[in-house]
Amino acid sequence: MIINKMPSEIVQGDKTGDMPLSEKIKNFIKVRDNKPGNVFCGVIHRLDRPVSGLIIFAKTSKALSRFNELFREKTIKKTYLAVIKNKPPKISDKLIHFITKNEKTNMSKAHIKAVPDALRAELDYELIASSDNYHLLKIDLHTGRHHQIRAQLAAIGCPIKGDLKYGFARTNDGGFIHLHSYQINFVHPIKDEPLSIKAFPVTNDSVWNYFSKMNL
Template structure:
């Protein structure tokens, strides 16, 4: 059963006058889409309106996104001053992102840099990784390290150098390491809650207004496999 975020159960990791950072649950959509489901951005607005007794509409800027079945850190801007600065941080790769992924097959090396060219197919909302550049593709680079070997799975720590559509999912699948629960990219069965075991674990960046270092670590979802990763 999915535990969708509400204003009352929202997992807030950091907040000040300029931004709010939350731990996204599997099943949350960051922004509204064709499903018509209530997005996380609306939940955060309701939380802010109630906590700070704000009448009228609440300003909230979406800085980046995570796939719906993915969990972890999401940053929202609370002011029009902070939004373009946060957007620039992410666009210029000045925000250091670390992900954790649980896979069934052990990768060929303990640590490695993967470089592919990804091409998105809008019809099935899926990206395909190629070994060389082809028409319509974008270069994708990540580093992975085996962080822990579990009884039946492998925990990988991943650092992104680019931010492409379904990048981690597509690149890991290409080396035979599909993420647990990710049917779209080759895992053999789904998770009961429709999640995948991909978690935006850590984010480090310089505060866009205060110019101080911000380091956020998102607690893992509660399930036996993630519990074994601790």
């Protein structure tokens, strides 16, 4: 099951006590399929709370195991959209950094050179559209580090709109950031069929709506 997550939603339970998507999906399946017992919903990967977009859940333990294998083998391709204020130094580029995580602040830092305890992080970006005030990047993520896209874009002077934590000037109303999991490509592990899923944010935000009208 693939869900287009809203930015306020959490994937798994946390200290806030808010109901996570995994539980909402269980409740939905229980009602839809009239299931009397427990419903399985496996969390395969995650998106940060202020981030929106496509996320995969497994409805069976077998599917969870297969999808976990696909992620380990890096055969699932994830593409993101990010809105930034500052134009990047190049129209397209490959960014390679070394990420360290600060557990106390729950933030990551992207270093140009390898440092102790750092993990290599890699992504490709392309500037695909611009408005009078903002630019839209398409990002192909090759590694899945903590806050990777947020930290790497901040490192080149292009923090994501609304991402106060990584250097943007102000927050968005509602606390979301303009980072969206836009497309997922993979071969279905059970049916062995290639799948490509795309979805824009479901929102009233004027910036996202401006870019969604373009033929991207």
